Amino acid sequence: MLRQKYGALFSALLVLVLLLSACSSGGSGSSTTSDPAAAPATGEDMQELLPEDGAKLTVWDSGDQKAFIEEAAKAFKEKYNVDVTFAELGPDKSMGQMVTDGPAGVGADVFAGVHDQIGQGESAGIILPNDWFEEETRSRNSDLAIQALTYNDILYGYPKSVETTAVFYNKDLIDSVPADWDGVIKFADTFNDAKANKFAIMWEVGNGYYVFPFLGGYGAYVFGSNGTDANDIGLNSEQAVEGATFIQGLNKILPLKTSDINADIKKSLFTSNKLAMNISGPWDTGSLKEGVKNLGVGMYPNLPNGKPMTPFSGIKAYFVNAYTKYPNASKLFADFITSEEWQLKNFEMNGALPSNKEAAASKTVQSDPVASVFLKQFENSVPMPSIPAMAQFWSPMEAAMSSIWNDNKDPKEALDNLVNQMKSNITTGQ
The missing domain is CATH 3.40.190.10 (Periplasmic binding protein-like II)
Structure with missing residues (x-):
């Protein structure tokens, strides 16, 4: 009698264990997922991902x-x-x-x-x-x-x-990139010769990719929430205006129109020893090494506020x-x-x-x-914002910088126009 009672109890426990085991494996009796690409496993249960037959x-x-x-x-x-x-x-x-x-x-x-x-x-x-x-x-x-x-x-x-971008420099013309823009300006005073197309430093002034390092260094941003909020445009803030005002003042060491500064012009001047510092990216490394015997690369100079510039990446x-x-x-x-x-x-x-x-x-x-x-x-x-609204940044910024740099327009007014244009384009989906 006692043996029958324990036997029945043992059978019941065995059934319970089997049921629990089935539940833990999703009721399939196997830990292999039928669609591993759609339902990846992690940790100790990680299954091997295998290519499809005939892939x-x-x-x-x-x-x-x-x-x-x-x-x-x-x-x-x-x-x-x-x-x-x-x-x-x-x-x-x-x-x-x-x-x-x-x-x-x-x-x-x-x-x-x-x-x-x-x-x-x-x-x-x-x-x-x-x-x-x-x-x-x-x-x-x-x-x-x-x-x-x-x-x-x-x-x-x-x-x-x-x-990202940094500062290429010709070691035969300058020992290193100055630690701050005050040093750049002082070097320009001794090196520049506008009539001979000799300049201390050059960047694409009208290109938002090269404008942002200045604005970002002052604390401005394109979109809020780490670049995800298109309703929060930070390009006409007090910090952005301060950055744009500083850029405007650099016209004295680079007295060219925005349309007269592009990648090809920079490279040509740089490789002919008429440009000491060329702001660009690693994509130019190979061609610049061919054209400049003693090529160096340095970090951006610090801004007048004592803070580093923050380029796009x-x-x-x-x-x-x-x-x-x-x-x-x-x-x-x-x-x-x-x-x-x-x-x-x-x-x-x-x-x-x-x-x-x-x-x-x-x-x-x-x-x-x-x-x-x-x-x-x-x-x-x-990192450049990845939301679709970022497409509405480039042309309005080019127009704003053209007016600030070429026409000496009030930076606050130009940036207000920039933000209004961006908001309008984003709203209409242009």
């Missing part, structure tokens, strides 16, 4: 990345048995192209883009979130890069490289096409080619500045006198 990928990127991508594709093929084909379409055009090509089924599976285009891609529904590799991506990359690729609290893209990343037939393989490749190993390879082959923290801190990168300065400046930069 083959196309990748869009700029022409200078072809050899790098083909080398990565070869290694990826060896590891996952998936063919990857390169097609040339630069990061500046890819997101717009994907808006039409993605839904049509002819877009690349993985494509390179710049973080400020994420708003466009998200609103069009053409990019997949970085879900499966999110934790690893966040932990191994620069916080600024992750911030830039996060949109509406969702991480999009797999960061591959970073960019851009983060290039690989994005996965939401319409790809092979989301698993695409995510695997985007993660694979942006690993520490391959970011270092891209730096060695093309000079791309790593977003990966370990790669950026490596001896290979830090021993490079150009890359190390740009990465240091990047840490004191502001």
